Amino acid sequence: MSNRIHTLNHDEDDRRPNLQASSGEESEGEGSDPRRRRPQEYYVGGSERSGQQVIDPRRPGEPNEPPHPMAPLAFNARLGGGHAAPGSVLRVVVELFDDGFTVDNSALRPYDTPEAIAFMDDLKARRTPEEFKRKYGANKAIDVHCFKKPGNYVFQPFSGAGQRLGAPTPATADEVPANSGLPEETLITDTSSLVTEQMRARAQQSIGLIDASSSAPTTRLQFRFPNGHRITGIFSPDHTIHHHMRTFVVSADPAFSYRLFNFYTGFPPAKIEDEQQTIKEAGIGNSVILVRL
Missing domain, CATH: 3.10.20.90 (Phosphatidylinositol 3-kinase Catalytic Subunit; Chain A, domain 1)
Known part of the structure; x- marks a missing residue:
């Protein structure tokens, strides 16, 4: 495995893997053809001794522009938590669209609200956003995977055929028991x-x-x-x-x-x-x- 692969829990410095071009391309000269240079390699998940190597699909030298001035560049990084035990690290996916962003498939959030601006500023600085601290705890280790998605967000409501279970008449919201196992989503x-x-x-x-x-x-x-x-x-x-x-x-x-x-x-x-x-x-x-x- 290439010695340019860097773990998320590295002890010696505070570098983190990201999707920007690597500065360690010693083998290619300044005049080499970017189309022939090796793609960036990344290490994701696991611990110091386990995990998976992934390859950046973009060729070196291709632009990595954010979809909005307030948005960060795409990146993978571990926020907070220091040296977390295997299996204790949360994974959060942030998808960046042209008209807003989502966090773990949430509803679309516009970029220009005060909360979104603060959230994006924290991601740019590789700080744990206050939202994550309130939800998961201030010292929780979180692997954040931030991706750029092409175009505007498209809402996809549930569709498809359903299967009848139990009584032919579904229970109303007031009739669903507290221990029914249904998602306990709370209205705002x-x-x-x-x-x-x-x-x-x-x-x-x-x-x-x-x-x-x-x-x-x-x-x-x-x-x-x-x-x-x-x-x-x-x-x-x-x-x-x-x-x-x-x-x-x-x-x-x-x-x-x-x-x-x-x-x-x-x-x-x-x-x-x-x-x-x-x-x-x-x-x-x-x-x-x-x-x-």
Whole structure:
């Protein structure tokens, strides 16, 4: 194995493997053809005496530009924890898109929020972000794998055929027992303006229609969530209730993907039964939509 491979737990210095060109290419001269130079090798996972060697698919000399000015370059590094015992290291994947980033397949986070800026600054400096310290502990060893993904983020809601288990009528959210083994995702309860705006930005991004500045017709819907959030989205009249409105709600608060919910509108509120309709066909443009579990 090449002596240019560097472990994540190296005792002698504080260098970390990254996806930038290696400075140890002693065998190639300055005039050598970059296309013939050997690709960068990396060591991932395991401990000092075990792990896996991976090869950077990019040729040396190819640009490694971040997708956004606030984003770091792609890298693999261990943050915090010092010399962690084998099997005790967490693995976190950060994916960088042109319009935001995700952490372990989370909802898309815009780059320009104060929290995202602080998060990216910590990654650039190879510091453990405050978010990870609160979630995993200040001294937890975390292997961060930060990758650039081409293009904008595309939300992919669950799709496919289901298999019926148990009773033909599924239990409602209130009927699911606490020890049922279902994911215990908690709905967002913080109704501060900052959190509400973050929810709105995620939701609006998920349906692709960012503003009403184009000449195409648009309509606004105000969603009232069970925990008090009021979030207004911009839609096309041709957007469907089942796809676009449900995607909007689940993107705003991903915990809704684990719950059965319905839409109500009008006064007194009436349940929207036919969700295959477009917003225009249902006649609910520029109205208030109640989200009920």
